[in-house]
Amino acid sequence: GNSVTQMEGPVTLSEEAFLTINCTYTATGYPSLFWYVQYPGEGLQLLLKATKADDKGSNKGFEATYRKETTSFHLEKGSVQVSDSAVYFCALSAAGGTSYGKLTFGQGTILTVHP
């Protein structure tokens, strides 16, 4: 079956540090890949996505590249801010109509950014 593995957290950084959160996946075919973010007390919201190999998703200074050869979709940001403190989830959606767009999530990575 499909699965997503994220790096263990929590991650604690100082403001303006470089961020990488690793994500690898197992899936048949060509899944779509997502990063969702959950700010304290809120539901999840889409951060970025990529739908085919070598696509780069980007939003709010965050980037991730769909690497089929390494089955990875690592999240990066060059300079984090205190406001980026949140839980980050990597997810995939299997290809094909019968998937109905169901998502398989990783376990989540808690990011805390200190001033």
Place this chain on the structure above:
Amino acid sequence: DVKVTQSSRYLVKRTGEKVFLECVQDMDHENMFWYRQDPGLGLRLIYFSYDVKMKEKGDIPEGYSVSREKKERFSLILESASTNQTSMYLCATARPLQAGGVTDTQYFGPGTRLTVL
């Protein structure tokens, strides 16, 4: 903006009670999903619905049922609540798959934190 609302932010119930969690969306989305979120486990899909009165089991449906009588409303039912169902429950909605089978963005409600004593 898509708005997904859940009936309660916090809920405390006793073991054996029947519990209803409701989700309402205002964007006319066909697909609706119920997840539970637990630390270290991420989100796990309980049930989903792709149309009125249509439902499919997700990865962990045991102990749960769902109802979708209207397009905008998707209810999660715990027939007899147990302590291991203490969790955060999240509802999400999405349009059907886009051209080429591409998955659309899922929009999430704020969640209901359920405690079963």
